[in-house]
Amino acid sequence: xxxxxxxxxxxxxxxxxxxxxxxxxxxxxxxxxxxxxxxxxxxxxxxxxxxxxxxxxxxxxxxxxxxxxxxxxxxxxxxxxxxxxxxxxxxxxxxxxxxxxxxxxxxxxxxxxxxxxxxxxxxxxxxxxxxxxxxxxxxxxxxxxxxxxxxxxxxxxxxxxxxxxxxxxxxxxxxxxxxxxxxxxxxxxxxxxxxxxxxxxxxxxxxxxxxxxxxxxxxxxxxxxxxxxxxxxxxxxxxxxxxxxxxxxxxxxxxxxxxxxxxxxxxxxxxxxxxxxxxxxxxxxxxxxxxxxxxxxxxxxxxxxxxxxxxxxxxxxxxxxxxxxxxxxxxxxxxxxxxxxxxxxxxxxxxxxxxxxxxxx
Ligand code: PMV
Numbered sequence: 001x002x003x004x005x006x007x008x009x010x011x012x013x014x015x016x017x018x019x020x021x022x023x024x025x026x027x028x029x030x031x032x033x034x035x036x037x038x039x040x041x042x043x044x045x046x047x048x049x050x051x052x053x054x055x056x057x058x059x060x061x062x063x064x065x066x067x068x069x070x071x072x073x074x075x076x077x078x079x080x081x082x083x084x085x086x087x088x089x090x091x092x093x094x095x096x097x098x099x100x101x102x103x104x105x106x107x108x109x110x111x112x113x114x115x116x117x118x119x120x121x122x123x124x125x126x127x128x129x130x131x132x133x134x135x136x137x138x139x140x141x142x143x144x145x146x147x148x149x150x151x152x153x154x155x156x157x158x159x160x161x162x163x164x165x166x167x168x169x170x171x172x173x174x175x176x177x178x179x180x181x182x183x184x185x186x187x188x189x190x191x192x193x194x195x196x197x198x199x200x201x202x203x204x205x206x207x208x209x210x211x212x213x214x215x216x217x218x219x220x221x222x223x224x225x226x227x228x229x230x231x232x233x234x235x236x237x238x239x240x241x242x243x244x245x246x247x248x249x250x251x252x253x254x255x256x257x258x259x260x261x262x263x264x265x266x267x268x269x270x271x272x273x274x275x276x277x278x279x280x281x282x283x284x285x286x287x288x289x290x291x292x293x294x295x296x297x298x299x300x301x302x303x304x305x306x307x308x309x310x311x312x313x314x315x316x317x318x319x320x321x322x323x324x325x326x327x328x329x330x331x332x333x334x335x336x337x338x339x340x341x342x343x344x345x346x347x348x349x350x351x352x353x354x355x356x357x358x359x360x361x
Pocket of ligand 1: 028029031032033034046125164165166167222223226272313314
């Protein structure tokens, strides 16, 4: 599919007003997306677990307005106006208007809330942009009642990508691949797809406990981080490595080889941060407690053979990953040894989920 496939046909109906609501989950990448081309096109393919507990719920009410020369919306985050989110939404609307030409016809009230605590250091852009894209698609569906489900979800992912790249992996579950990768014929730079190959049951219920090392704003945004991959001395090798890791994961995901899974996932996390440290200007998003936790995970795994592992996002928090069968042991380990490295002892248990859900209004 190309961008043109997401331009709508003529709308059949124009409701005067309405209300739609969707809940979209966060996701955690196993093979990381870091570096992009114009138009939110990823420099390399990535794959992620869709999460379950960490999610954003968004309700959009819309009413017809007289003037159609500009966007009109108000934004409530956790029941309160949130002016600092507005520029991001404005940019999002500008980027997607060509694909949703009804956007200037309505005034929108957007009410959004996260299941995870405010300023927990968990990025809400993936779940937030995915939930908003789904709400807009729900409105488009009212204008185009014959729309097929497949198109609905693919276009929602396509739109979410234009809000925040990794958001395109927050529509469906449980494993989502995004970015063109030759061996996966249905893969695309434009949207995420449900991973089309066999996935062993161990990975369908994998657990992710997010250890909240640092809840504040990170000092370098991912937008800036992606830009620093332009002219980066190791960029080309890194992009090739992501393709290779995706290939290596295929048999591992199919046969449930947790040991080999860990090698790729931990290497991906450290490579992501190595890219940050080797860019110009260079920066470090890990904190001393991030490293303490990583070392403790390695020591515990070595001593007990319990297959706990870690991955990192573009921040200091650690995602501890483990099979569901080891949940009790993992939780005990967290309480005994890791919680002390978290800000105010905070962590959030999550696990692989099945994608976004429509909320009945
Ligand atoms: O979606 P963005 O532009 O915030 O980039 C996210 C990049 C990482 O979270 C670091 C990796 C990934 O693939 O999710």
